[in-house]
Amino acid sequence: MKKILKLVVYLNILWVVVTLLAYLSPYSNPKNLWPLSVIAVFYPWLLLGNVLFIIFWLFNKLRFSLISLITIIVGINYIQGFIGLNSTGYMSSPGQLEILSYNTQNLNYIYRAVDNKDERAQQFFSFMKDFEDVDFICTQELGIRSIELWNKKLKYPYMFAPEEIGPVIFSKHPIQNKGQIHSSTSTINSCIWVDVNVNGSNYRIYNLHMESNKITMTAERVIKEGNIQNRETWSGVKSIIQRYRDNASVRIGHAERIRAHMHESPYPIILAGDFNDVPLSYLYDLIKGDMQDSFVEKGRGLGTTFAGKIPALRIDYILVSDQFKVLEHQILREGFSDHYPVKAVVSLRE
Secondary structure, three states, rough: HHHHHHHHHHHHHHHHHHHHHHHHHHHHHOOOOOHHHHHHHHHHHHHHHHHHHHHHOOOOOOOHHHHHHHHHHHHHHHHHOEEOOOOOOOOOOOOEEEEEEEOHHHHHHHOOOOOOOHHHHHHHHHHOOOOOOOOOOEEEEEEEHHHHHHHHHHOOOEEEOOOEEEEEEEEEEEEEEEEEOOOOOOOOOEEEEEEEEEOOOEEEEEEEOOOOOOOOOHHHOOOHHOOOOOOHHHHHHHHHHHHHHHHHHHHHHHHHHHHHHHHHOOOEEEEEEOOOOOOOHHHHHHHOOOOOEHHHHOOEEOOOOOOOOOOOOOOOEEOOOOOOEEEEEEEEEEEEEEOOOOOEEEEOOO
């Protein structure tokens, strides 16, 4: 028994060291030190492992539970980026704004259907009808034919879609000014912005889709067919890490330009989109700056927004300037894309 406990102590210490390395990710530019960014992706599982170690030691050597307990306390602020502990419900406020962010996967849920395409389209737009009064819908990966179908079904009066496929902003309010901040690699992964006037107040809305990691298919294959004794499994894992490393660096360059543009905004900012990175990351901290994360402020439960087979990923966000008060945050767990839509309600502070 002593040998087993000694082995668990060593495993616990190793787990803690890896967890502490994940805590360093927000301070480590992946252009220079990318391994920490990879480790941070697994933070929810590192947290779970530390909780399990604590439970184990409670029934064995109580004092050893401090190893993981202190580690969790050191990183306590990171937990709220993945797990929301806020109460639900809010009082409606005059002049409140509703924002929906949704990576639609170009409505492949509809177009890839063989026999029931019309039925799937009806299901999707019946779901979206519940949000037809939302002030701003920021979509990612929406193409021309999808935009046409969207406009036909939901009839938003104003829209900005500078590319054939990419981010699109649908607005209930007139667009006064607009622009785009390109990624260095593609227009699909881009950032667009619009200035709007709502009841005499001006706002700037950003919609971004950061560079994809391009690992979903490989990761799903590894999860489904992976065998740790199989060379192809380790080759797949290596490919995932390399792609994440390369694309994390591309995202940082794009994010730096977006952040500089935001710094010049004359109006309060609402930013929505698919970051393709987790809250415990240099990218998230760079874009967020001193803004509020609607999930941190009003989210409840697990913050997972990626609907694919890679578990526990929160990569879709709505951020707002400090001039706003966050009233509500929702993650709408519907299976129409490989992302879940996220919705926030905000109002200007008095």
